[in-house]
Amino acid sequence: MDKLGVEIVLNSRVLGSQVDTANKQTILTLSNGETLTAGKVIFCTAKPTARTDWLPSTVLDENGYVRVNSDTTHFAAGDIAAWGGIKRVGGALIMGQCAAINIVKRIVADEQNQLEASIQPEQQTLPPFPQMMSLAVGSEAVSFGPDGSVKTGEEVREMAFGDDLGLTRVREVLGFTKS
Template identity: 35%
Template sequence: MPSNDGVPGARSYRVLIIGGSYAGLSTALTLVDLSRDHLIGSPKALACEKFASDSWTRFQDIPGLRSSGINFIRGSVSSVDFAAKTAHIDETDTKAKRNESYDYLVVGSGLRRNFPTVPQSQVRADFIAEAKSHAEDIQNSREGVVVVGGGAVGVEMAAELKVLYPDQKITLIHSRNRLLSSEPLPDDFAERVESCLREVGVDTILGQRVVDTTAVNTEDGRRVWRLTLADGRELTTGLVLSAISRSIPTSTYLPSDALNEDGYVKIHPSLQLSGPIPNAESHYCVGDLAAWPGIKRCGGAMHMGHFAGHNLYEHLMAECAGSKPDVKNLNPFPNVIGLAVGKKAVSWTPDEGTRHGEELMTSLFGEDMGNSSEHIPRPLADCIES
């Protein structure tokens, strides 16, 4: 990134950001703003070809990223040498291996999630084809669709499918007696989510685990699925969508000293790495990959990116000027959440408790799941500001 004019000892710095989602982009945009003196709708995108086309945004189409100081590398990082400040990268397009040196590193590669929680395609054409095939599978399923897993992803997925295909039978199965059972949220929030699912026409089966899934052929040669529940009940469905896959940290390229026992990156409130590593003050972690308390959400990831960008900039300017950086420390995230459940949103914050309704849907997600640049959801973002 370019240095600021008029700063004694100013020079150009190389900042490498690993990961181009909410946290990584927030960090980059914050740095661009300061140096100039400035995957929410996945369930819907995978079920609707038109929305999929609209939701695939290229980096060069984001106005804030059109800067001569920003370069994009499409590839995967195989390892990072903290002492040498070098990242080893395998480029996707050329298959070449490159060593990328840096002055500061921001790690924001997030967690690995399976389909259909997130798309698996890496280029736009493949993504559109993936969404089209998935939508056709849903439409052609005569025996209905079963979503297994009643967490945030499963709830939004089931509701979105029912809105997009109102004549299709959609069933949500969850092993616990209440939805969103793994989240530290009150019962009245989960109950409101369940009632919104019923309103939109989703059938729910709670307190039952799927113990067996068997493919069988119908008399006309079609393949369907027979699900056996823990209480012995059997269901037949044309399509099973799993929303219970465990998210896996993408931190295998980092030295083990930087990670906790679960593979998350240990950080200080400044977002700098806290493990016993060389040049720890020059390394940051943001987003879902960071070992930080609270529900992992895109709003929190963007908030972390903003703080990391600010603190990184303060450190490099202090290095130039020989001054002390004005560092912002991140507070633990309060347990807040906002879900799109059909045409309504349901949210919970410590100050306002449970809220729901169509107006809240517009406030939180706009008309297109927050995809348009004109819509910036505020209510849940405000409550995490320090």
């Protein structure tokens, strides 16, 4: 990221910011006591808010997320599900796939239960999601791995995003083909 002029700061959060309009800069105050001067700031992290107010409170946790088991019993996936790890598209796709498989298994079991009530479907379970993420910046990327490692460069961008910010991989997972 050095050749792009991007500085990576870990283990510190932005506590505040002040815009210097005369110099077209933003001064960031970090939790470690440092200040950074930036030409461009994109605030991209925040505590997400689950949009679940329409659901019964009995299925929600204290933060408004749908309580799910490892078999996604309530069939909630993605940003509204109370599941560990960083909320990202890869996890949402895995959760959706698990929920879809279990829904189909329950439908089939319900149809068979009309003949034999003792049949219970074996549910697919969801693995815990490790803390990890990737961010594309220009022709490079930075990744934070589950082992705490940080890697940067064009190779990281290719591995994490390909040439189209991961759109081809998402299409493949969903079973769509590029037209």
